[in-house]
Amino acid sequence: MNSRREIIPITYRLAPALLLAGALLLASAYLASAGPLAQTADEGRAIFEQKCQACHTIGGGRLVGPDLQSVTTRRERAWLLSFIGTPDRMLAQGDPIATQLLAENNNVPMPNLGLTQSEVESLLAYLENPAGAGQATTQPQAPTQVLPPGNYARGWKLFTGEVALVGGGPPCMGCHNVGGIGRYGGGSLGPDLTQVYSRLGEPGLTSALANFPFPTMAAVFTGKALDPQEQADLLVFFAQVDAQGQAMPPAVFDRYFWFWGLTGMALLFAGMVIFWPRQRLSISEALRRKR
Amino acid sequence: MNVRAHMSMLFHLDKCIGCHTCSVACKNLWTDRKGAEYMWWNNVETRPGAGYPTQWEDQAHYQGGWELRGDKLRLRLHSRAGGILKLFFNPSLPDLEDYYEPFTFRYQDLFTAPQGDDQPTAPPVSLITGQPIEIKSGPNWDDDLGGSGVYARNDPALEGLAEETRAQLQELERLVFNYLPRICNHCLNPACVAACPSGAIYKRAEDGVVLVNENKCRAWRMCVAACPYKKVYYNWSTGKSEKCILCFPRLETGQAPACAHSCVGRIRYMGVLLYDADCIPEAAMVPDEQLVEAQRQVILDPFDPQVIAAAQANGIDAGWIEAAQKSPAYRFVKEWQLALPLHPEFRTMVMMYYIPPLSPVVSVLEESLFRLDLSEGASDFELFDRLDAARLPVQYLANLFSAGQEEVIRQVLRKLLGVRVYMRRKTVDNQVDEATLQGLAEAGLTPEQAEDIYRLTTQPSLEERFVLPPYHREMAVEAWKDPLAHKGEAGLGYIQAPRRGE
Numbered sequence: 001m002n003s004r005r006e007i008i009p010i011t012y013r014l015a016p017a018l019l020l021a022g023a024l025l026l027a028s029a030y031l032a033s034a035g036p037l038a039q040t041a042d043e044g045r046a047i048f049e050q051k052c053q054a055c056h057t058i059g060g061g062r063l064v065g066p067d068l069q070s071v072t073t074r075r076e077r078a079w080l081l082s083f084i085g086t087p088d089r090m091l092a093q094g095d096p097i098a099t100q101l102l103a104e105n106n107n108v109p110m111p112n113l114g115l116t117q118s119e120v121e122s123l124l125a126y127l128e129n130p131a132g133a134g135q136a137t138t139q140p141q142a143p144t145q146v147l148p149p150g151n152y153a154r155g156w157k158l159f160t161g162e163v164a165l166v167g168g169g170p171p172c173m174g175c176h177n178v179g180g181i182g183r184y185g186g187g188s189l190g191p192d193l194t195q196v197y198s199r200l201g202e203p204g205l206t207s208a209l210a211n212f213p214f215p216t217m218a219a220v221f222t223g224k225a226l227d228p229q230e231q232a233d234l235l236v237f238f239a240q241v242d243a244q245g246q247a248m249p250p251a252v253f254d255r256y257f258w259f260w261g262l263t264g265m266a267l268l269f270a271g272m273v274i275f276w277p278r279q280r281l282s283i284s285e286a287l288r289r290k291r
Numbered sequence: 292m293n294v295r296a297h298m299s300m301l302f303h304l305d306k307c308i309g310c311h312t313c314s315v316a317c318k319n320l321w322t323d324r325k326g327a328e329y330m331w332w333n334n335v336e337t338r339p340g341a342g343y344p345t346q347w348e349d350q351a352h353y354q355g356g357w358e359l360r361g362d363k364l365r366l367r368l369h370s371r372a373g374g375i376l377k378l379f380f381n382p383s384l385p386d387l388e389d390y391y392e393p394f395t396f397r398y399q400d401l402f403t404a405p406q407g408d409d410q411p412t413a414p415p416v417s418l419i420t421g422q423p424i425e426i427k428s429g430p431n432w433d434d435d436l437g438g439s440g441v442y443a444r445n446d447p448a449l450e451g452l453a454e455e456t457r458a459q460l461q462e463l464e465r466l467v468f469n470y471l472p473r474i475c476n477h478c479l480n481p482a483c484v485a486a487c488p489s490g491a492i493y494k495r496a497e498d499g500v501v502l503v504n505e506n507k508c509r510a511w512r513m514c515v516a517a518c519p520y521k522k523v524y525y526n527w528s529t530g531k532s533e534k535c536i537l538c539f540p541r542l543e544t545g546q547a548p549a550c551a552h553s554c555v556g557r558i559r560y561m562g563v564l565l566y567d568a569d570c571i572p573e574a575a576m577v578p579d580e581q582l583v584e585a586q587r588q589v590i591l592d593p594f595d596p597q598v599i600a601a602a603q604a605n606g607i608d609a610g611w612i613e614a615a616q617k618s619p620a621y622r623f624v625k626e627w628q629l630a631l632p633l634h635p636e637f638r639t640m641v642m643m644y645y646i647p648p649l650s651p652v653v654s655v656l657e658e659s660l661f662r663l664d665l666s667e668g669a670s671d672f673e674l675f676d677r678l679d680a681a682r683l684p685v686q687y688l689a690n691l692f693s694a695g696q697e698e699v700i701r702q703v704l705r706k707l708l709g710v711r712v713y714m715r716r717k718t719v720d721n722q723v724d725e726a727t728l729q730g731l732a733e734a735g736l737t738p739e740q741a742e743d744i745y746r747l748t749t750q751p752s753l754e755e756r757f758v759l760p761p762y763h764r765e766m767a768v769e770a771w772k773d774p775l776a777h778k779g780e781a782g783l784g785y786i787q788a789p790r791r792g793e
Contacts, residue, residue: 248646282386283385284344287442
């Protein structure tokens with residue numbers, strides 16, 4: 001009796017809370033579904049200019065990656081959504097289109113740009129109708145025309161770090177190697193750049209030097225962009241290295257490295273053999289032995 | 292004048308019988324612990340001998356003590372910058388082999404050995420590893436001529452002795468040895484304190500005892516290397532340095548240190564010395580030949596009214612001044628000038644003093660027999676004018692006690708001989724002849740002084756040997772603890788609250 005009287009007021013008291021919770025659920029569902037709709041093509045354009053433009057154009061021809069004009073009609077929307085969001089995973093899963101694209105684009109894979117689902121949605125909204133979003137950006141790249149004539153020798157020095165980069169960025173050699181440079185070659189953190197010219201093509205490499213569309217490099221070179229002269233010099237340098245290609249002598253330091261390393265170690269041990277036994281001889285032990 | 296008080300111990304080497312009771316008393320009381328097995332805060336060495344640790348006096352090897360360079364006193368061990376370089380590897384540090392690997396015997400084997408034709412034995416095992424070892428040395432391995440061919444021959448204090456004198460010390464018929472008990476010297480200018488990078492060692496203000504603060508010690512072991520007497524030891528188990536504490540808990544309760552208290556030959560005396568702390572830098576920097584005299588100058592006359600006034604101004608208790616006046620250390624060191632510091636050339640200004648031993652004359656070969664080289668006639672004075680005929684070479688004693696100054700040793704030995712001859716005349720012949728009185732005067736003593744020396748040497752009471760000042764710990768403790776703070780509280784409480792994990 002007592003308990004029953006108590007239950008009823010509790011349900012009464014709970015009712016407004018339940019109503020409120022339901023309303024919130026509905027509202028959030030609406031907001032969630034309305035999210036993509038709320039994105040504008042303007043945001044998509046901003047993302048494109050920030051993250052895609054280094055490798056892609058819309059109607060401007062191919063750079064590192066293909067021209068994206070009318071890509072939304074060429075590919076299915078679902079495929080685009082997942083590929084732009086996680087290209088690395090698509091490739092790893094062996095998606096046939098992704099594999100084919102990789103082969104078509106000199107085996108330069110598209111990096112994962114870390115875009116959220118809604119960002120990809122707005123990007124697609126922009127790609128569907130590029131002209132509708134503010135001013136046209138069909139010709140973002142004309143850097144080849146702007147670049148001054150490059151100098152191979154200076155490009156070499158910039159690569160090795162003999163001449164510092166104006167923007168303050170680290171020299172290429174810290175992370176990259178090209179065939180036959182330096183006694184011990186370049187770094188191995190980044191890919192070997194011997195064939196980078198033919199792999200990316202001149203427009204692609206030009207764009208890459210200007211924008212560094214790779215997550216690691218973008219982070220390293222934030223606020224330390226190459227100036228046009230440096231870009232031109234490096235472009236010429238890469239072109240020539242690529243042309244010489246295998247003709248450049250391979251690094252031959254290995255033999256000497258091992259030889260001197262082992263010889264030095266042998267000398268050190270030989271010295272220790274002489275001094276080590278005497279080193280720990282106590283004064284009393286020395287007395288006893290002297291006798 | 293900056294008068295301070297110091298507890299000082301005095302060793303009358305003529306009376307030492309080399310029984311090691313002092314060492315055992317000390318060991319049982321303080322170093323019968325893990326990590327301290329090899330330590331002998333008190334040890335007795337047979338000299339000539341290499342000592343413990345082996346050849347500790349060889350500062351070319353151990354780099355202990357101070358060095359007078361130009362007009363500056365420098366640690367021989369290292370400069371400040373050099374100390375940082377050697378912080379993690381100090382080649383001057385003695386290692387366990389230089390002391391000895393402590394051992395015991397597996398006594399159970401005597402009971403558990405299977406029946407056989409031979410008596411079971413207790414094999415020696417290392418106290419550190421527990422593994423069977425071959426014993427190579429001990430804290431006094433060269434005791435009583437054992438292994439003297441190795442150890443006595445290589446005594447660093449034999450330096451500068453003529454080749455024939457050294458050879459004579461190895462001849463069976465002319466062999467000689469005496470004992471040298473050693474504890475921490477509680478120096479006025481301690482090298483261990485100067486070398487400690489952590490500032491963990493300090494000299495107590497009230498009685499000059501040099502102590503290691505185990506809470507501050509960081510095991511750099513610079514003190515071990517810097518002490519020229521090798522009297523700071525490193526405990527490998529606790530990772531802290533340890534040293535003789537002059538049994539200060541005993542001193543504070545009116546008892547003599549355990550080594551002195553247990554001494555069978557009653558060779559040890561304890562007493563207060565008043566010294567002038569302002570004179571220490573000067574006294575530590577005089578040339579070698581003035582070191583002993585400079586050190587005597589630092590010690591002050593406790594009867595001088597000026598000294599008493601300065602002592603009182605420095606807060607020295609009247610009981611301490613009275614103890615200083617009765618101090619046997621003061622009488623032997625300053626008044627009679629019989630006691631000498633051990634190795635004053637290390638310039639640490641030691642505060643433990645030694646009365647050097649007399650020894651018989653050497654033997655001469657006569658018709659293929661050895662006989663003592665005594666002069667005809669007055670055989671009492673056999674050594675008085677011929678100290679060079681003593682078996683223990685004066686140069687050797689000088690190397691030990693007076694930085695090589697033979698004249699200092701000769702003066703002391705003459706006084707000791709003078710007292711001996713005077714008392715023999717008096718008690719055996721019942722009359723003192725003119726020659727004896729003259730000899731005594733030449734040695735620089737009056738008959739009264741000779742009687743005093745004789746009495747304090749041969750028949751001192753316990754109270755005369757150990758004149759311990761009142762420490763008044765019950766009053767001293769009030770300086771930092773309020774005795775009424777816990778009045779009326781129940782329970783026992785904690786001096787230091789226990790903490791988890793300790």
